Amino acid sequence: MRTNSKTETVFFCKECGYESKKWMGQCPACHSWNTFCEEPVTKTTGSPASGKRSLQPAQRPVTLREIEASSEERYDTGFSELSRVLGGGIVPGSLVLVGGDPGIGKSTLLLQLAVNLAESGRRVIYISGEESLRQIRLRADRIGHTEGDLRFLSETNVERITELLEKEKPELAVIDSIQTMFSQEAQSAPGSVTQVRECAQALMFCAKQNNIATFLVGHVTKEGTVAGPRVLEHIVDTVLYFETGGSGAFRILRSAKNRFGSTNEIGVFEMGSAGLREVVNPSELMLSGRPKHASGTVVTCLMEGTRPMLMEVQGLIAETSLGMPRRQAYGMDYNRLNLLLAVLEKRGGLPVSRCDVYVNIAGGMRVGEPALDLAVIGAILSSCRDIPVDEGTILFGEVGLSGEVRAVPQAQERIREAEKLGFQRMILPLHNLMRLEKEAAKTKAELVGIRNIRELYGLLSGSEASGT
Numbered sequence: 001m002r003t004n005s006k007t008e009t010v011f012f013c014k015e016c017g018y019e020s021k022k023w024m025g026q027c028p029a030c031h032s033w034n035t036f037c038e039e040p041v042t043k044t045t046g047s048p049a050s051g052k053r054s055l056q057p058a059q060r061p062v063t064l065r066e067i068e069a070s071s072e073e074r075y076d077t078g079f080s081e082l083s084r085v086l087g088g089g090i091v092p093g094s095l096v097l098v099g100g101d102p103g104i105g106k107s108t109l110l111l112q113l114a115v116n117l118a119e120s121g122r123r124v125i126y127i128s129g130e131e132s133l134r135q136i137r138l139r140a141d142r143i144g145h146t147e148g149d150l151r152f153l154s155e156t157n158v159e160r161i162t163e164l165l166e167k168e169k170p171e172l173a174v175i176d177s178i179q180t181m182f183s184q185e186a187q188s189a190p191g192s193v194t195q196v197r198e199c200a201q202a203l204m205f206c207a208k209q210n211n212i213a214t215f216l217v218g219h220v221t222k223e224g225t226v227a228g229p230r231v232l233e234h235i236v237d238t239v240l241y242f243e244t245g246g247s248g249a250f251r252i253l254r255s256a257k258n259r260f261g262s263t264n265e266i267g268v269f270e271m272g273s274a275g276l277r278e279v280v281n282p283s284e285l286m287l288s289g290r291p292k293h294a295s296g297t298v299v300t301c302l303m304e305g306t307r308p309m310l311m312e313v314q315g316l317i318a319e320t321s322l323g324m325p326r327r328q329a330y331g332m333d334y335n336r337l338n339l340l341l342a343v344l345e346k347r348g349g350l351p352v353s354r355c356d357v358y359v360n361i362a363g364g365m366r367v368g369e370p371a372l373d374l375a376v377i378g379a380i381l382s383s384c385r386d387i388p389v390d391e392g393t394i395l396f397g398e399v400g401l402s403g404e405v406r407a408v409p410q411a412q413e414r415i416r417e418a419e420k421l422g423f424q425r426m427i428l429p430l431h432n433l434m435r436l437e438k439e440a441a442k443t444k445a446e447l448v449g450i451r452n453i454r455e456l457y458g459l460l461s462g463s464e465a466s467g468t
Helices: 080-086 106-119 133-143 158-168 193-210 282-286 334-347 370-385 411-420 430-435 437-442 453-461
Strands: 004-013 036-045 095-100 124-128 150-154 172-176 213-219 238-244 250-258 266-272 275-278 297-304 307-319 327-330 355-361 393-395 425-429 446-450
Touching (some): 004 193, 080 238, 080 266, 106 124, 106 172, 106 213, 106 275, 124 158, 133 150, 158 193, 193 213, 282 307, 297 370, 307 370, 307 411, 334 355, 334 453, 355 370, 370 393, 370 425, 411 425, 430 446, 446 453
Parallel strands (some): 095 238, 124 150, 124 172, 297 393, 327 355, 393 425, 425 446
Antiparallel strands (some): 004 036, 238 250, 250 266, 266 275, 297 307, 307 355
């Protein structure tokens, strides 16, 4: 019996890829509003026998003892920051998605990565669907001289790309970008949910079967209208997001998903005329330009993945001239700031309900760790009383609703990082100090443990711990 192709339309969520036969205002999977778009899908009808595909015989399931547990080889990226985010290097056969806003430096980073691997003796193919070969040459000349087996191709047909990769079998392939690729089997425009998903799956099968490490570039617009990283997160092995700091001078590469390493690792890069340059000591960068003898500024140590980083927290409090005081939080959660202000007024007796409060994390970092709480309260208190905090002091700890200062993880790593940059006094939760008796004996810095925020009042003002 003859088969016929029937074209139907379905609705996809542009954020998560949820499929529905009818349009819905809110996606039931990711709860996003007005994200459904209509796209055509081709289905094959006919006899049941004609629609069956020829399948390979099923494999026999094996036990753990039958699986070889050899250590996985990793490719060195040439960037210590990038290797750390990836979990130690590039795993052969892995599929990595690099997402970020347009123009942030994704193509520049991957071109430098391709150059580094080619110079180390590996075969690399860079495939671009957005730029011509002449444009790639201009960008490569700006980065510097390239050597090794590095070849370029301008192509958007994913069937031709997979055929080329299976024939050449490079060790690294870069696809820039996944939104420009299209598959002949999908009846929709390039960049749509269907095309992005089909192209990503085809590249994933090619990467796994031929052991080719593949990097995909995914663009994210400010409006979120282009389908991309949200749909691909379930397909790829690793998801890296490229972010920019508030000043725009440096870039932050953050790991959101990693099957071969830890998540929430970050790498810091600085954009220059010759491309991206890695920042080996980001704590020193975050504290550069810190004002001296100024009230409302304190230093804290936070964990980004497995890396401790020192950051400057700035607070400003002033009497309001409006009926409702303003609260602004830059780099931290706005609701968390309101919670800490309520704790300050209820448990600490600080009248902040009639004041405008502004908190800023210097350097443009976005922080969500609870260990930031004590530094925020210290900065607000310093600004309120106009008392500068000693430049050699850092604060870290979580604050509860009763005003208690709770312990935070990895306090030992925070202390070591602060000592490297010359801090002599560290105010931390008392429960952390009790667990670090051996570490306290080794360190040359003064470790001060506190139980509640009222004890912090006396330490910052020089009075007794009662906070009067």
